[in-house]
Structures are given as C-alpha cells and as structure tokens.
Amino acid sequence: MTQELHIVGGGMAGSEAAWQAAQMGVTVVIHEMRPHVGTFAHQTGHLAEMVCSNSFRSDDDEQNAVGQLHWEMRAANGLIMAMADKHRLPAGGALAVDRDLFAQGVTETLRALPNLRVETGEITTLPTEGHWIIATGPLTSSALGAAIQAETGAERLAFFDAIAPIVYADTIDMNVAWMQSRYDKGETEAERKAYLNCPMNRDQYEAFIDALLAADKTEFHEGETAGYFDGCLPIEVMAERGRETLRHGPMKPVGLTNAHKPDEKAWAVVQLRRDNALGTLYNIVGFQTKMKYGAQTDVFRMIPGLENASFARLGGIHRNTFLNAPTLLDDQMRLKSRPNIRFAGQVTGVEGYVESAAMGLLAGRLAAAQMLGTPLSTAPANTAMGALVHHITGGAEAKTFQPMNVNFGLFQPVDGLKGGRRGRKDRYKAYTDRAKADWRDWLAAQS
Incomplete structure (x- = not known):
C-alpha cells in the first residue's frame, strides 16, 4: 500500500509543505475544511488565501532577517515565494502581492500535481496512524483545537489578532x-x-x-x-x-x-x-x-x-491559537507524544506569512525524507529558517512563550564581530553570508 502524507490545512504552511513533499516524490493529501466549513477571515476556498495583509515584508536578503528567509525559501524551490514573485506589486523595498492571483496560482499549481489531491472536509481528531502534518494556522477549528488541547494536556494558548x-x-x-x-x-x-x-x-x-x-x-x-x-x-x-x-x-x-x-x-x-x-x-x-x-x-x-x-x-x-512549542515539539517539529504528527505554520508559534510558509517548507521536507527512508537533520541553526525553528522547539522560554517573527536576535553571534549600533550593518551582512553558506550546504546534502 502506498504511503500518503496527510496535511491538515491548506494555508501558507500546508501549501508549502505539500509542494515540498510532492516534489520529493511522496503522495500528498491536503485536507482543507474550506469552503465546506468557513472561518471569520477567509472569503474563498482557495489554498494559501491571505487574510491579514498582502505583504511579505522586506525583501532585503543582506540586512533583514525576513529577507534572508525569502532567499532560503527561493533557494529551496519554494512554491510560496515563486507565486509571490510572479504576482508581486510595487511596494518599495517590501514584497507585496496581488492576494487573489497569488492564491489562485498556488491552488492551480498544487491541484495540477499528479501525486497530490485535495479533500474538502474538517478533520476533528488527532490521527493515531500514518504520517500527518497539522498546519491549521491561527484559525484552527474548535473541534480540532479541543483535540489538540486534550492530547497535550496544556491550557489552550491564544492571543487576539x-x-x-x-x-x-x-x-x-x-x-x-x-x-x-x-x-x-x-x-x-x-x-x-x-x-x-x-x-x-x-x-x-x-x-x-x-x-x-x-x-x-x-x-x-x-x-x-x-x-x-x-x-x-x-x-x-x-x-x-x-x-x-x-x-x-x-x-x-x-x-x-x-x-x-x-x-x-x-x-x-x-x-x-x-x-x-x-x-x-x-x-x-x-x-x-x-x-x-x-x-x-x-x-x-x-x-x-x-x-x-x-x-x-x-x-x-x-x-489566534498556537502551541507551547518548546514543551510539545521536538526539533523535527513532531509532537512528542505522537511522533507520527508534525505541526507547521502559525499554530507552532511563529508569526507572519513568510515564517508560516517556511515552517511548512521544513516540515514537508522532514516528513517526506522520513517516509522515503532518508531522514534529514533539521535546518542548520545559523540559517534564518534554522534560527526560527530552533527558537520555537527549545530555544524560547516555555513559561513566557509568545509568537515570534524571524529576527537577527535569534541568530548565534558571529565570531570576530562585536555588538553595538556602530557595527550593525556589518554584523547583519555577516549573519546573512553565513546563513546562505550553511543553507546551500544543507540543500546540497539532500541532492
């Protein structure tokens, strides 16, 4: 029987996870409750629908951490970044997109893949068997949220968005x-x-x-x-x-x-x-x-x-609901109590479209590699993606854990460069140069 990777949620993280896993040869099923079950913010049944903003923020990959994250996702053949580039709008130094054309592009691209299908309907329980990624985002349904809460034994965490x-x-x-x-x-x-x-x-x-x-x-x-x-x-x-x-x-x-x-x-x-x-x-x-x-x-x-x-x-x-990821997830983004389930996107405690998609990219690759019998190490800690995932899966203080955007404060210091405002430009450039080198090495090891 062919193994399938099941992804719950077709937002930024779920769409990117599905794309990455499918590109690696895994059969993927996206479970998306919309339009059968709607949400407060969504207006369509498209995958990767943007609801809060149409901006991916700064596209500067030398002096900005989110710009470096853009670079890493592009280098990994990320679908979200490819569609953002295709449908970008003028926005100064930021990357903004036409949200409708962007979502349509993601949806059409994924539905055209021969080893991927989309099933409409709500998943209300945590599966006990198979390979799963939960990428339901900040608007996780009440039923699934209750199931997650029952499994983790933790008080449901939330903030208002x-x-x-x-x-x-x-x-x-x-x-x-x-x-x-x-x-x-x-x-x-x-x-x-x-x-x-x-x-x-x-x-x-x-x-x-x-x-x-x-x-x-x-x-x-x-x-x-x-x-x-x-x-x-x-x-x-x-x-x-x-x-x-x-x-x-x-x-x-x-x-x-x-x-x-x-x-x-x-x-x-x-x-x-x-x-x-x-x-x-x-x-x-x-x-x-x-x-x-x-x-x-x-x-x-x-x-x-x-x-x-x-x-x-x-x-x-x-x-907006999210896990206390430092206590609940391992460095492979698996739920410690049920390692057949990974989490990705905003529900893990990252904030922002780019960060959500990045966690989807990583979860999709990690899950597919495990299914193919070639397990991967998680992203290198000195990359933007690695800095973010290391923060949410153990680097952050669990008692005060709150949603986090990618930022240079999550990066390990660069040897030979001292802190302080005076050397900030050189320091940021050193962070991104090191991140690019480590990310290239990580990707090359998979080819």
Whole structure:
C-alpha cells in the first residue's frame, strides 16, 4: 500500500509543505475544511488565501532577517515565494502581492500535481496512524483545537489578532492624497510611488485619536484575556498606550513630502498600500482594528482623503491559537507524544506569512525524507529558517512563550564581530553570508 502524507490545512504552511513533499516524490493529501466549513477571515476556498495583509515584508536578503528567509525559501524551490514573485506589486523595498492571483496560482499549481489531491472536509481528531502534518494556522477549528488541547494536556494558548480594512481606490480623494514611498525608497518609479499617503495636521490627528478611543469596540467573551502580538496590535490599543504612539508608529510622517503642499509638514500620515495588480484596492497599512463595523466607517472617514471612502473589507479581530512549542515539539517539529504528527505554520508559534510558509517548507521536507527512508537533520541553526525553528522547539522560554517573527536576535553571534549600533550593518551582512553558506550546504546534502 502506498504511503500518503496527510496535511491538515491548506494555508501558507500546508501549501508549502505539500509542494515540498510532492516534489520529493511522496503522495500528498491536503485536507482543507474550506469552503465546506468557513472561518471569520477567509472569503474563498482557495489554498494559501491571505487574510491579514498582502505583504511579505522586506525583501532585503543582506540586512533583514525576513529577507534572508525569502532567499532560503527561493533557494529551496519554494512554491510560496515563486507565486509571490510572479504576482508581486510595487511596494518599495517590501514584497507585496496581488492576494487573489497569488492564491489562485498556488491552488492551480498544487491541484495540477499528479501525486497530490485535495479533500474538502474538517478533520476533528488527532490521527493515531500514518504520517500527518497539522498546519491549521491561527484559525484552527474548535473541534480540532479541543483535540489538540486534550492530547497535550496544556491550557489552550491564544492571543487576539486583527486585520486591517481595504479601501476602493476610486473613492480616495487624490486632490488630498499623493503617491510616495517613504524616503522615495525603491529602484523604479513604481516602487518609489508604491504607497498612497493621507496627511493630517495636528488638530485632525487629535480629533482622530479622540474618536478612535471613544469608538465602540468588539467585546471579549467572559474568561478571555486580551493578549496581543506586538507586531499586529490594533490601532486603538496602540492609541491607549499614549496619544503620540500612532504618530511614531504606522502614522509617522517622516520621509514623506506632500506633493500638493510641499512646504507644509504633516503632523501625521496614514499610508495605504496597493492590494491588487489592478490597483483598484488599497490596504490601510498598520490599521488592524477591533472597532465595530459602524464605528470603523465613521472613524476612518475622518482621515483626509478618505472622507468619501468605500470599503471592500472592514477590519476585524479573531482569536489566534498556537502551541507551547518548546514543551510539545521536538526539533523535527513532531509532537512528542505522537511522533507520527508534525505541526507547521502559525499554530507552532511563529508569526507572519513568510515564517508560516517556511515552517511548512521544513516540515514537508522532514516528513517526506522520513517516509522515503532518508531522514534529514533539521535546518542548520545559523540559517534564518534554522534560527526560527530552533527558537520555537527549545530555544524560547516555555513559561513566557509568545509568537515570534524571524529576527537577527535569534541568530548565534558571529565570531570576530562585536555588538553595538556602530557595527550593525556589518554584523547583519555577516549573519546573512553565513546563513546562505550553511543553507546551500544543507540543500546540497539532500541532492
């Protein structure tokens, strides 16, 4: 009987895991509950649907840890990065994509593979036999979440995650707004004008903060505590930390010059990033929110240039569940109590589309290699992928474990380079040079 690798969840991690395993010759079954069972955030039945943002963040593979992760995934023939590159949009130094074309591309590519099939339906229990990868992400269904909790014996961990609204481009007043990337960053004209900017003077900013703080918010159920991942805070939570917080965060005005009034310095600026290839939709950058829908339209139309805005999608908040990976997973990403099951993606305690896909890439390769009788060591610790997986499977403090983006703080120090701001650029370059060399060696050992 042919062995099959079963992958639960067709998001970023599940899709990448399936692609990697199938490329190694393993027969793969993706179990995706959508569209049979929907979620708060998803709108289609496509695999790898992006719901929070359309950005993969920085693409700089010399001075940025997530850019190095991009490089490693490309070097490993990653499907997620290939589709991101194919459907990328101008975004300065960041990698942003047309989310619909991206998801369609991933779905069509995977469904075309002869040794892969997609089965629609919800998996509600943890399997006792066979080879499995659980990649259900932050919106793991209640039934499967309960099964995981029962197996691990641990209190279910969660934080609240929020998504930002999307505006129809033709409802933005371009007599007020202008196109410019911060500090005119980018090699092409399109990249230097990748963001749409809406300026505020001081009085407008103060009125906006007042309205934001007073707006009706989503209430939490009894017994829930509002723990947030700092990289995706709702704007009203940031505003509650101080009236100037937003002006030094997503609304900072630095590096921008108002094309309509070049001599007038904005007190704050709201940026929007193109959300599709047609340029008909724009995502309000950093404006994740837990405001109720009616309040959102009132508050966001206070932004100059958005007074008559129509919204393709309003923001929202949802529960995001993840494992206490340092205590539950081994360095092969297997559940210690049931080693026939691996976990991948955000449910392992990584944060971000790229990190989720990277953990899927690694889990897919590790599972396929084991099934083929040629087990692999996990990713080298000095690579971006290795630094991340080593952190979540043992490097992090279990008692205080929270979702983590890839960052250079997870990398082992480079011999001969001292810390400190002065040597940071050289240090980051040394990290990425070493990571590239180790990643090439790891991939070569598999060929």
